[in-house]
Amino acid sequence: MHIALQKTVNFFNPLLVFTILLSFSFTATSAEVNAHGIKPMKVKVVIVSMFEIGEDEGDAPGEFQLWKTRQALTTRYAVPHGFHDIYANEETGVIGLVTGMGIARASAAIMSLGLDNRFDLSQAYWLVAGIAGVDPADNTIGSAIWTDYVVDGDLAHEIDAREIPADWETGYFPLFTHAPYDNADAVDTSNSPNGEVYALNIPLAKWAFALTKNTKLLNNEAMDILRAKYTHSPRAKALPSVSMGAHLSASTFWHGEKLNAWANDWVAYWTKGKGNFVTSGMEDSATLQSLTYLDNAGLVDKDRLLILRTASNFTMQPPGLGAAENLKRESSGDGYAAMGAAIEAAYRVGSQVTDYIVKHWSEVQHSIPNAQ
Structure with a gap:
C-alpha cells in the first residue's frame, strides 16, 4: 500500500x-x-457459556439455553465476526455470550465483546457458567464449584513417557524448567507473565459461595448408579453440593487416574499449594487472559469475574475399569448421566448471583461484594 x-x-x-x-x-x-453517536448498553452482568447443543431455544439445552429463556435475553446483537450472536435483556442489563468450545474460540469471543462499542462493560460482572469434569476425591457429579484459581494445563514442556528419565513421574513439566516441578519457589500466583495461573477475586468468589451454598441440586437414579462405582471416595458417592476449588484449563480432554494425579500436582505447583484441583475444562485460562488485557485498557474490571463450573462427569475411572474403557463409556452416554443436572445446576446456582447483582445494582455498581 x-x-x-x-x-x-x-x-x-x-x-x-x-x-x-x-x-x-x-x-x-x-x-x-x-463510537460516540450511539449510547452503548450499560451491562450489569455478562453470562459466558461455552457451547449450545442445538438451537438456542426449544430443544435439549446446552450451557446457554436456560439463561436465554429464563433471563429473557430476547434482544439480539449480531456478531458476524464471532462464533455466536449476543443476546440481551436491556431492561435488566444482562447479556449472554457463547464463546464456542476451546481456548482459541474463547479468547477471540471475549476480546471481541470487550472491544464492542455497543456495550459499556466498565462495571459489568462476568459469570462463566459451564460444565466440567470433577475429581472424585473432592466432589461428585451434579455439583457446582465456585473457582478460586485457574491453572493453565497447556503451557509446558513435554517428553514422551517412553523417553523420560527413570526417576520422573511425568514427562510434562513447566516452561523454563528442566524437570517436573523445578523452581517451585519462583512461582508467583499474583504475577504469572505467561498466563500459567490466575488467582480470581477470592473474596468475591467466597461471597458467591456463601450466597448459594444451600442450593438444592438435581439428582437422579442414573447418577446414583454411576457414583456408586467410585467405592474409594466418600465424596464421589455423596449427593451433589455447592463448594469451592481450583480449575485446570487445558485444550486436551484428558481422562484417567494417572492424569488426574498429574492435575492435582500441577495445580498444587502453580498455586504454591493454595489451590486444590477440583474441576477440569478448556476455556477459562483464555477468558482470563483476554479479560486481563481488556482490564489493562480500562474497558473491563477483571476483579468482577466469577467462574462456576458444574460437574457433568468424573475426571478418572472407578476401581476395576481402565481409563480407555471408561472414556469410551462416557462417549457412548453412560458417563454423562449428570449432563442435564450439571446444566441445570449452573443456572440454579449462577442465577442467584445474577439476580442479586441486578436487584442490588445501586450498591454493587461501585462496591464489589465480598464474604464477611
Whole structure:
C-alpha cells in the first residue's frame, strides 16, 4: 500500500491522491460517529457459556439455553465476526455470550465483546457458567464449584513417557524448567507473565459461595448408579453440593487416574499449594487472559469475574475399569448421566448471583461484594 501510494505521488496524480485521502477521512469520521453517536448498553452482568447443543431455544439445552429463556435475553446483537450472536435483556442489563468450545474460540469471543462499542462493560460482572469434569476425591457429579484459581494445563514442556528419565513421574513439566516441578519457589500466583495461573477475586468468589451454598441440586437414579462405582471416595458417592476449588484449563480432554494425579500436582505447583484441583475444562485460562488485557485498557474490571463450573462427569475411572474403557463409556452416554443436572445446576446456582447483582445494582455498581 505504501509503495503504491508513493508511485502515485511520483506520477503526480492529484485526483487519485485526493480520493485516497477523502476515503481515509470518511472512515475516521464514521468510526467517530459509531463510537460516540450511539449510547452503548450499560451491562450489569455478562453470562459466558461455552457451547449450545442445538438451537438456542426449544430443544435439549446446552450451557446457554436456560439463561436465554429464563433471563429473557430476547434482544439480539449480531456478531458476524464471532462464533455466536449476543443476546440481551436491556431492561435488566444482562447479556449472554457463547464463546464456542476451546481456548482459541474463547479468547477471540471475549476480546471481541470487550472491544464492542455497543456495550459499556466498565462495571459489568462476568459469570462463566459451564460444565466440567470433577475429581472424585473432592466432589461428585451434579455439583457446582465456585473457582478460586485457574491453572493453565497447556503451557509446558513435554517428553514422551517412553523417553523420560527413570526417576520422573511425568514427562510434562513447566516452561523454563528442566524437570517436573523445578523452581517451585519462583512461582508467583499474583504475577504469572505467561498466563500459567490466575488467582480470581477470592473474596468475591467466597461471597458467591456463601450466597448459594444451600442450593438444592438435581439428582437422579442414573447418577446414583454411576457414583456408586467410585467405592474409594466418600465424596464421589455423596449427593451433589455447592463448594469451592481450583480449575485446570487445558485444550486436551484428558481422562484417567494417572492424569488426574498429574492435575492435582500441577495445580498444587502453580498455586504454591493454595489451590486444590477440583474441576477440569478448556476455556477459562483464555477468558482470563483476554479479560486481563481488556482490564489493562480500562474497558473491563477483571476483579468482577466469577467462574462456576458444574460437574457433568468424573475426571478418572472407578476401581476395576481402565481409563480407555471408561472414556469410551462416557462417549457412548453412560458417563454423562449428570449432563442435564450439571446444566441445570449452573443456572440454579449462577442465577442467584445474577439476580442479586441486578436487584442490588445501586450498591454493587461501585462496591464489589465480598464474604464477611
